[in-house]
Amino acid sequence: MTATVASHRKPRQHPLAALTGGGSRSARTARTAATLALAGAATATGFEGTAQAAHRPTPAQVKDRVDALYQEAEVATQNYNGAKESADTAREELSRLQDEAARRTRKLNAARTELGTLAASQYRSGGVDPTVRLLLSADPQRYLDGAAVLERTGSHQATAVAGYARRLGSVRQVRQRAEDTVERLAGAEDRLKKHRVTVVHKLGAAEELLHRLTAEQRQRMAARDGARSGPGQGRTDRGAGRGDGPLDGIPGGAGAAAAQAPNPRAARAVSFAYSALGKPYVWGATGPSAYDCSGLTQAAWKAGGVALPRTTYTQISSGPRVDRSQLAPGDLVFFYSGISHVGLYVGDGQMIHAPHPGAPVRIAPIDQMPFAAATRPA
Numbered sequence: 001m002t003a004t005v006a007s008h009r010k011p012r013q014h015p016l017a018a019l020t021g022g023g024s025r026s027a028r029t030a031r032t033a034a035t036l037a038l039a040g041a042a043t044a045t046g047f048e049g050t051a052q053a054a055h056r057p058t059p060a061q062v063k064d065r066v067d068a069l070y071q072e073a074e075v076a077t078q079n080y081n082g083a084k085e086s087a088d089t090a091r092e093e094l095s096r097l098q099d100e101a102a103r104r105t106r107k108l109n110a111a112r113t114e115l116g117t118l119a120a121s122q123y124r125s126g127g128v129d130p131t132v133r134l135l136l137s138a139d140p141q142r143y144l145d146g147a148a149v150l151e152r153t154g155s156h157q158a159t160a161v162a163g164y165a166r167r168l169g170s171v172r173q174v175r176q177r178a179e180d181t182v183e184r185l186a187g188a189e190d191r192l193k194k195h196r197v198t199v200v201h202k203l204g205a206a207e208e209l210l211h212r213l214t215a216e217q218r219q220r221m222a223a224r225d226g227a228r229s230g231p232g233q234g235r236t237d238r239g240a241g242r243g244d245g246p247l248d249g250i251p252g253g254a255g256a257a258a259a260q261a262p263n264p265r266a267a268r269a270v271s272f273a274y275s276a277l278g279k280p281y282v283w284g285a286t287g288p289s290a291y292d293c294s295g296l297t298q299a300a301w302k303a304g305g306v307a308l309p310r311t312t313y314t315q316i317s318s319g320p321r322v323d324r325s326q327l328a329p330g331d332l333v334f335f336y337s338g339i340s341h342v343g344l345y346v347g348d349g350q351m352i353h354a355p356h357p358g359a360p361v362r363i364a365p366i367d368q369m370p371f372a373a374a375t376r377p378a
Contacts, residue, residue: 057209059217066206070356073202075340077283077292078311080195084284085310087188090181097178104171111164199283203357222358257329257346262376265304266330269377272303273344273352276361281354286310291354293342296361297332300344304330306377312342319378324371331376335369345374 057065210218254274258267276299279290286295294315298308308318315332316339322331327345335341343353345366354361 057212059213059221062209062213063221066209069202069206069209071336071340073199073206073283074293074356075338076195076198076202078294078313078340080192080199080284081292081294082311082313083188083191083195087185087192090185090188094178094181094185097174097181101171101174101178104167104174108164108167108171111160111167114160203283206357260347261329263330265301265306266328266376267304269300269304269306269344270329270346272300273297273346273361276300277352277363279354279361281357281359281361283357291361293354296352296354297342297344301330301377304377308377312339315342315377316373316375319376322374322376324374327366327374328376331374333366333374334372336372337370339372341369 213221254271257274258270261267261270273296276287276291276296279287281292282290283292284295285291287299291299294310294312297315298310301308306318308315312334316334318332322328327333329345329347331345333343333345333351335343341353343351343364343366345351346363349365349367350363351366352361352363355364
């Protein structure tokens with residue numbers, strides 16, 4: 001009896017059995033899940049420290065990423081500038097077309113009034129000429145279809161109707177061009193919004209990264225940028241704008257750079273660039289209180305009497321290409337494979353450019369960025 005009871009008694013588990021598969025299947029599953037959860041928690045704790053460390057980039061890493069974001073924002077800025085230029089051009093054209101349509105419509109109405117008077121006169125005299133009946137038809141296209149035949153009749157009525165038909169056709173053409181321009185303007189404005197969002201996003205991301213640094217780290221970063229830009233990078237000496245002579249602390253100065261320019265237009269562009277030193281970078285700005293990179297070069301060459309297009313992508317085609325070894329003051333120097341940045345060469349391997357937000361118009365070596373090409377505006 002005792003043996004029988006013993007044979008049905010549940011065997012006691014070793015304390016390690018819970019971890020090695022002892023017990024029922026559901027119990028084993030629960031214990032396994034608990035074990036994995038504990039292991040996962042331990043692992044997560046270890047990773048959490050790693051993740052937190054990964055979220056604390058070094059100042060050098062922050063600077064590299066911020067520089068990359070600024071360059072991406074520059075690309076979007078140039079796209080924005082191009083879309084804005086297209087939108088401005090479309091608005092100007094639309095305004096001109098609207099004025100032209102109004103003038104032609106007035107002439108059309110005058111011609112219609114003349115023909116109405118002619119029709120009334122013919123009616124009073126005993127009937128309406130078939131030519132005039134054509135005019136009064138509900139289908140204006142008949143005027144156009146019959147205009148050539150009517151004009152060949154040589155009659156006063158035919159000449160009047162043919163003139164009306166031509167005016168009607170010209171009004172339609174102008175109005176169609178205006179409608180096409182409205183569509184082009186809408187597309188340009190859509191692109192404007194898209195590129196504006198991109199610029200703001202990139203610059204916001206750069207600003208957020210910079211805020212992770214201490215004030216001291218940000219100051220050291222700015223100081224390194226200033227040192228790389230060379231002496232006098234933030235000067236705003238107004239004498240430089242007139243090309244009156246060298247600037248203190250700037251090798252050669254505005255006067256010497258202007259004197260080395262290949263022509264008077266380039267000399268005036270160089271002098272203007274020196275006068276802009278220290279002014280802030282603002283994306284999309286063309287002066288006079290702030291500039292982006294292509295806005296600065298456009299304004300400088302405008303001072304020299306040359307109208308440059310708005311973007312880096314179009315400015316690079318504003319004159320013949322110049323080899324890097326043949327650069328002269330006033331030449332436009334372009335950077336990055338996408339031609340997204342431009343500066344104005346001032347001699348001795350230096351340029352004046354508007355770098356990025358937080359960095360004013362300054363002098364910098366042209367080897368500070370990947371050189372792409374150079375152009376001498378004509």
